[in-house]
Amino acid sequence: MTGSGGWCLRTSRALPIALAVLLVAGACTAPNATKSSRRDKRSASVALESEAVATPTPGRAEGRRGAVAAEHPRAAEIGLAMLEQGGNAVDAAIATAYAVCILNTSSCGIGGGGFMLVNEAGGTVSALDYRETAPALAHRDLYRRNGEILAELSRRGGRAVAVPGEVAGLEAARERYARLPRDVLMAPAIALARDGFPIGVHLAKEIGQNLSALRAAPALAAIFLDDAGNPRVAGDTIRMPALAATLERIANEGADAIYRGSIAIELGVAVRDAGGILSTADLANYQPRWRQPLRGSYRGFEIFTMPPPSSGGVVLEILNVLSRDDLAALGARSPAYLHLLAEAMQHGFADRARWYGDPQFTSVPIDRLTSPAYGQMLRERIRDDATSPPERYGSNPDGGTTHLSVIDGDGMAVACTTTINTAFGAMLIGGNTGVLLNNEMDDFAIAPGVPNSFGLIGGEANSIAPGKRPLSSMMPVIVRTDGHPRVVAGGSGGPLIISATLQTLLGILDFGLDPADAIAAPRIHDQWAPPALTTEGDLDPATAADLTARGHTLRRLPFAGAVQVVAARDGSLIAAADQRKSGGAAAR
Numbered sequence: 208m209t210g211s212g213g214w215c216l217r218t219s220r221a222l223p224i225a226l227a228v229l230l231v232a233g234a235c236t237a238p239n240a241t242k243s244s245r246r247d248k249r250s251a252s253v254a255l256e257s258e259a260v261a262t263p264t265p266g267r268a269e270g271r272r273g274a275v276a277a278e279h280p281r282a283a284e285i286g287l288a289m290l291e292q293g294g295n296a297v298d299a300a301i302a303t304a305y306a307v308c309i310l311n312t313s314s315c316g317i318g319g320g321g322f323m324l325v326n327e328a329g330g331t332v333s334a335l336d337y338r339e340t341a342p343a344l345a346h347r348d349l350y351r352r353n354g355e356i357l358a359e360l361s362r363r364g365g366r367a368v369a370v371p372g373e374v375a376g377l378e379a380a381r382e383r384y385a386r387l388p389r390d391v392l393m394a395p396a397i398a399l400a401r402d403g404f405p406i407g408v409h410l411a412k413e414i415g416q417n418l419s420a421l422r423a424a425p426a427l428a429a430i431f432l433d434d435a436g437n438p439r440v441a442g443d444t445i446r447m448p449a450l451a452a453t454l455e456r457i458a459n460e461g462a463d464a465i466y467r468g469s470i471a472i473e474l475g476v477a478v479r480d481a482g483g484i485l486s487t488a489d490l491a492n493y494q495p496r497w498r499q500p501l502r503g504s505y506r507g508f509e510i511f512t513m514p515p516p517s518s519g520g521v522v523l524e525i526l527n528v529l530s531r532d533d534l535a536a537l538g539a540r541s542p543a544y545l546h547l548l549a550e551a552m553q554h555g556f557a558d559r560a561r562w563y564g565d566p567q568f569t570s571v572p573i574d575r576l577t578s579p580a581y582g583q584m585l586r587e588r589i590r591d592d593a594t595s596p597p598e599r600y601g602s603n604p605d606g607g608t609t610h611l612s613v614i615d616g617d618g619m620a621v622a623c624t625t626t627i628n629t630a631f632g633a634m635l636i637g638g639n640t641g642v643l644l645n646n647e648m649d650d651f652a653i654a655p656g657v658p659n660s661f662g663l664i665g666g667e668a669n670s671i672a673p674g675k676r677p678l679s680s681m682m683p684v685i686v687r688t689d690g691h692p693r694v695v696a697g698g699s700g701g702p703l704i705i706s707a708t709l710q711t712l713l714g715i716l717d718f719g720l721d722p723a724d725a726i727a728a729p730r731i732h733d734q735w736a737p738p739a740l741t742t743e744g745d746l747d748p749a750t751a752a753d754l755t756a757r758g759h760t761l762r763r764l765p766f767a768g769a770v771q772v773v774a775a776r777d778g779s780l781i782a783a784a785d786q787r788k789s790g791g792a793a794a795r
């Protein structure tokens with residue numbers, strides 16, 4: 208292995224040299240490495256406005272003392288500013304999260320919830336679950352009336368709303384790790400909401416794609432549409448003064464400002480007026496949970512990710528299936544590789560549908576599902592020449608999630624994914640609080656075999672019960688060698704989070720790509736049900752014919768998810784943000 212690439216680790220025989228590859232500059236070039244793997248490191252961009260240096264690749268920045276990747280460039284800059292002010296990776300993550308949820312209002316917010324993985328500089332990894340939770344009045348037939356399934360009610364309006372976890376979660380992370388005070392961390396987000404900001408490319412797209420739903424929701428229309436009901440477009444300034452006031456109260460009073468008292472009452476009333484079941488007691492009872500992270504290994508790398516109700520285990524399972532194959536030798540766009548990847552994804556997603564749910568309510572056999580032996584058993588079941596025929600196909604919309612990755616100069620790292628579920632969540636703002644509420648109830652299996660808005664099905668393990676957390680595809684991940692974070696990653700895009708994050712990791716770990724190139728590489732997705740191998744862009748005709756002959760039904764993937772990465776290499780920190788969602792990176 209010669210050349211000047213980064214993470215190339217091409218065969219399982221290369222395991223002993225994994226660390227060396229990571230530590231030695233320019234150790235290898237995979238056959239598929241592109242020219243930016245040989246990018247001049249001196250061109251690192253520091254995206255703080257005061258000292259910005261142009262970067263040759265949009266969404267890529269490199270530095271030595273800290274790096275942030277987020278789904279909006281301004282949010283990444285805000286995170287970096289926290290590092291500049293003496294904050295650590297958690298400070299940066301919290302400020303970035305609050306800010307990105309204003310800038311990309313359709314993607315996340317204090318009406319939603321998420322997961323955060325924290326790698327302390329000393330090496331301990333913690334997993335924080337602040338997933339939304341079913342209200343106490345929820346029950347398994349919440350969306351069934353006279354035998355009919357009313358799926359729309361789990362997607363829009365009051366009945367779609369689960370108890371938000373965002374503020375409680377960010378506060379739990381802040382209390383345990385942060386250095387900077389709450390008001391400092393929240394100030395940039397408050398200023399954006401209060402003073403306004405220009406609509407970015409991604410938010411403009413979401414407004415355009417959700418016009419009729421926005422027109423039907425006056426409180427959202429007042430923000431995102433003009434007086435004539437036309438969409439506000441990229442560059443138009445929007446302000447959210449009510450949300451700014453709510454954020455200001457949280458900054459002053461802490462999480463109780465939203466979980467108890469007048470804001471909680473107002474949220475409960477608004478949700479119930481809109482046909483929902485959220486009570487003030489649900490809000491008062493909400494608790495984030497610190498969980499034991501899942502730990503696996505892949506080609507000598509240590510992989511940490513979120514346990515259920517996240518889907519981190521699904522990626523560990525898929526990596527176990529793939530771990531004995533020489534993927535780089537197969538070639539990133541070869542039919543053999545794409546077939547194997549699709550088959551491995553189908554195994555992972557099938558187990559997700561069957562077994563995964565809130566571990567407080569269902570016993571997820573996570574040790575077995577993520578064991579190397581199970582992965583190898585599944586690998587042996589995969590035929591190289593054929594797949595099973597599909598029955599059904601659903602769409603993979605983009606929507607209401609965001610991921611951000613941070614590594615600071617001390618080696619502390621954060622992978623954080625947060626959501627209100629689909630774009631603009633339940634399309635419901637709670638009274639005068641300005642809080643855009645989630646539609647996370649749709650992440651439950653609302654009835655056996657009934658697909659949710661991402662086409663995902665589930666069973667008993669993910670059925671609705673009071674106080675239960677819906678299964679999530681979100682899965683922040685931290686890859687380490689020798690106890691040090693090497694790749695911090697995660698994504699947005701419903702089930703595409705799993706496949707997109709997986710392929711970005713494979714791009715870095717197996718194909719030796721620079722993080723920006725690993726993110727940019729075209730992706731596939733196969734979520735078992737509906738059975739279809741979806742591809743980003745066109746495959747070349749011979750590859751398409753080969754995969755069809757193996758039994759795959761090929762479809763075009765309109766959006767392949769968005770992944771944000773920070774990676775450490777040779778003393779450098781490289782932030783790379785997915786341009787599929789106009790993300791931004793900042794490093795110093």
Ligand code: DON
Nearest residue numbers: 606607608628679680700701
């Ligand atoms: O937790 C989940 O699986 C979904 N609520 C995620 C939705 C999502 O990623 C939409 N994306 N951009």
